Amino acid sequence: MKRANIVVNGIVQGVGFRPFIHKLISEYELKGWVKNTSSGVVIEVEGELDKIHCFVEDIKIKKPKLSVIESINLTVYDELLGYNEFRIIESTNDTTKFTLISPDVAICDDCLRELNDKNDKRYKFPFINCTNCGPRFTIIKDVPYDREKTTMNKFKMCDSCLSEYKDIEDRRYHAQPNCCFDCGPNIYYLNSDNIIIKENVIESVKNDLKEGKIIAIKGIGGFHLACNAKNKIAVEKLRQRKNREEKPFALMCRDIKTVRQFCIVSKEEEEHLTSFRRPIVLLRKKSEIFDYISIDNNYLGIMLPYAPLHFLLFDDELDVLVMTSANMKDKPIIKDNDEATIELKEVADGFLLHNRDIYVRCDDSLIFVYKGNEYFIRRSRGYTPFPIKVEFEAEDILACGAEQKASFCLLKKNYAFLSQHIGDLKNIETYNNYISQIEHFKKLFDINPKKIVCDYHPDYMSTEYAIDIGEKHNKEVYMVQHHHAHMASCMADNNLNGNVIAITWDGTGLGLDNTLWGGEILYGNYREFERRATIRKIRLVGGDLAIKEIDRIAYDLLYQTFGNVDKNILDMKNSQIINKMIENNVNTYLTSSIGRLFDGVSSLLGLRHYASYEGQGAILLEKTAELNENGVYTYNLEQSDLLEFDWRPMIREIVLDIGRGVSINIISAKFMNTLVDFAVKSVKQIESETNCRDIVISGGVFQNMYLLDRIYTRLQSDGFNVYIHKRVSTNDEGISLGQLAVVANGGGMRCV
Ligand SMILES: [Zn+2]
Ligand SMILES: [Zn+2]
Ligand SMILES: [Zn+2]
Structure with a gap:
């Protein structure tokens, strides 16, 4: 027999760690106690030493899913104190007040089983949750995390719920939002006739969805606007009303089997789709059936249901819903009932509401799965505020x-x-x-x-x-x-330190020379940096207008390349004005942005002359690119302290290719391959001067997976250590x- 003191460090508080230990200990016949302290969770046990070791190993393996263990320190003593039970000791008042708060967690398997169990008291209860799942971040008003400080404070737990809450053996032990039909929130439906329906709510909503209506649905971090994704007319109606002509919508599918009908899903993508974080995962389309959902690209943003309420909405006839954040242009996602019924009056035909308030807005997260990891486009629900x-x-x-x-x-x-x-x-x-x-x-x-x-x-x-x-x-x-x-x-x-070479390409950011940068390769560290490579400057004729009217950029690319613009290559109504503005340098700004170069080229190829959302040009080029094309256009890399990618030879060849009738798919690919080549060549040159082999890749341009993957692969095969984002977004977020x-x-x- 030995006595052991075990200190577990990391994210171990407020994640159900002590009940977990209490449960685990019963398998080991160990006696002692567990408590929260400012230095982590401390456990003291007495028992056979090999049992203690197994117990510690088991902590690492079976830990609560929200916890992150950074270290476990074990100190073994010969002296025994003769514990005769295992207790949870209330934590002493801690002045450091450093509690971590859990993100919102998708419904767990146990709750889902109960939700579908006719004999369970929470059968079809839209607010079912337990210690392992349910809303957290979005309902918490203050710490410490207990019910009084959440938006569940207005509901008083019934005796049955309270006894679950108090029972350490119960899955709902200390589950702050615990509730049931008797004591919890309830849903109701405000239909298009302005009638409030309180009975058979879900059936009414489903019927309306099946009829092609648009329903605002109150979720976890805000409202969604939902419609039957298979009803093209309903989707078009939603686009019109939301004034969102081309931007893709996210879809929620009944289950993974449904997703596979129209998307390619790798094992890793499935893991992320079904994880408790339930992000929207961008998946490759397998068929064209939802081309009207995401017009401009080869991906569909898909998520699986995460709130119990979502699960109740699906059946055999209704297995794919559009679920787009309910907000009007650039405003935050709507979270309150009144706000929804007023703001969305012209958009939604009906409102599926409930009386559990959302305290904090939190949009769905959006990721690619790249190299098995999350690659964030938006890091939000399910991740924040960890x-x-x-x-x-x-x-x-x-x-x-x-x-x-x-x-x-x-x-x-x-x-x-x-x-x-x-x-x-x-x-x-x-x-x-x-x-x-x-x-x-x-x-x-x-x-x-x-x-x-x-x-x-x-x-x-x-x-x-x-x-x-x-x-x-x-x-x-x-x-x-x-x-x-x-x-x-x-x-x-x-977690890098020291010097790196950084490929930082994006739409725009103010440079130290007060021009707009966006095609920069830097060398440096946290404290300082040098700008080592850039691209030849492009004019933004008319300033911000050129970010929307991207044919203005195409015009300048041609102008700089040929000295004039041939009407047969680019025919613009206002070309004379544009020309004058360039020649007299009126209201034009210079930028070295790769994002703008993408815009200009996509206009040149006739893919798009007006961008209805930022990055549309780049997205279209990615969609169009032929994946098996390896050709590269000519470009100059002007040598000086600052390498400069001169794109004029490339533009000349693109124009030639267009004239020769080369397919747009080939041209798009060759254009992006040229950027890859520029990045790799520059990095090699900077390496030869600095001996630095650590490369980081960041910036909104790298939401383009074609570009990211090719730069990553080439640099890696050349022996560089290549780092991309894995915990935060690559874009300005x-x-x-x-x-x-x-x-x-x-x-x-x-x-x-
Ligand atoms: Zn649960
Ligand atoms: Zn209850
Ligand atoms: Zn940026």
């Missing part, structure tokens, strides 16, 4: 992110708390939500920022906010150049983590 663990520590910092894909990030010790998807800060409601979420996170995680970080762009709303609160509250404010932040974000994402990493490591430009 922190990103980083390998540096500093005093508390607030990083304010970018603007269009805004996020913020708060550092406490070595945990970076990244916000959920926020949206475009130029919208006032979105901006207000951003500010209130910053305050909410500060309160939840007891973070009091000493330093504030923002982008180098003075006009970003996030920059104005940072400077404003810095001045008001006497905090140091630092600016971090946009692409340096992308680089640092990918470094922190991969990931910027805040990078800003934070720069300043935590002593970099950034002090501005207040």
Whole structure:
């Protein structure tokens, strides 16, 4: 017999760890106690030593799914204290108040079984949950996490629920949102005749969906707009009403079998689709049946049901629903009943509502699965607010992110708390939500920022906010150049330190020379960087207008290449004005953005002259590209301290190819192959000067999987260590983590 003291570190509090230990211990006949302390969960047991070792191994294997174990320290003593039972000791009041909060968790298998069990008291109960599943982040108002501090506080647990809650052997032990038909929230349906239906709610909703109606459905982190995805007319109607002509919609499928009918699903993709986080996974289309759902690309964004309510909506005749976030252009996702019925009056035919309030908005997450990992386009529900663990520590910092894909990030010790998807800060409601979420996170995680970080762009709303609160509250404010932040974000994402070569390609970010960058390859570290490669500058004729009217960019590509623009190659109504603006340098801005180069080329190929959403040009090129084409266009890589990709020879050859009738599929592929070649050549040259072999890849352009995969593969086969994002988004949503990493490591430009 020995006595052992076991300290478990990591994310082990507020994730059901103590009940888990209590349950596990019963298999081992060990006696002692478990308690939460500021240094982790501490367990003390007495028993046979080999049993104790097995127990420790089992902790690692069977740990609660939300927990992350960073270390387990075991100290063994000969002296016994003679414990005769195993107890959970109430934690002493901890002044450090550092509780982690769970993300919202999709319904677990046990609850799903009960949901479908006619004899269960929660048969078809839309709010069924337990310790292992249910809403968390979106219903929590404050910490510590108990029912009083959630939006479940207005429901009083009935005796039956309460006895489950109090029973450590029960799956609902300390499940704060625990409830049942007798004591929990209820659903109701406001139909198109403005009648509130309280009986057979689900049947009424399903009938309306089957009739092609559009229904606003209150979910976990906000409302969805739903319709029968197989009803093309209903989908078109939704597009019209939502004013979303071409942007893809997300789909929710009844089950994985249904998904396989029209998408290719790898084993890893299936794992992510069915994980408790339940993100939307971008999957390759197998058939054309849903081309009208996602017009511009080869992917469909698919998720499986995650709230119990979702499961009730499906049957044999209704197995695929459009489930798109219910928000009007650039506004935050709608979360309250009143807000929904007012804002969506013209959009939804009916409203499936309930009286459990959503406290925090949280959109669905959106990922690709690449190399087996999540590759984030949007990191939100199911992930937020779990922190990103980083390998540096500093005093508390607030990083304010970018603007269009805004996020913020708060550092406490070595945990970076990244916000959920926020949206475009130029919208006032979105901006207000951003500010209130910053305050909410500060309160939840007891973070009091000493330093504030923002982008180098003075006009970003996030920059104005940072400077404003810095001045008001006497905090140091630092600016971090946009692409340096992308680089640092990918470094922190991969726990890198030291020097890297960073391919940071995106739509736009203000450069240190006050022109717009976006085709940059940097060399440096958290503290400092050098700009080592870029692309020949492109004119934005008419400023921001050129981001929408992308034929303006095509015009400039031709103008710079040939000195004039042949009407047979690009016929624009306003070409004379454009020409004048270029020649007189009126209202034109220079950018080295790869995103814009994509736009220009897609217009040149006639794929698109007007982008109805940002990145559309690039998405179309990716869709069009012939996967087996390996050809590369000619380009110049001008040698100096700053390598410059001169795209004019490439544009000349593209025009020749068009003239010769070469297929657009081939041209698209060759265009992207040329960018790959440019990236690889530049990296090799920088390596020859720096001996640096660690490469990070970041920026919105790398939502293009064709480009990402080819650059990754080529660099890796050349022996480089290539790092891509795996915990935060590659687009501007990931910027805040990078800003934070720069300043935590002593970099950034002090501005207040
Ligand atoms: Zn459950
Ligand atoms: Zn109850
Ligand atoms: Zn960016």
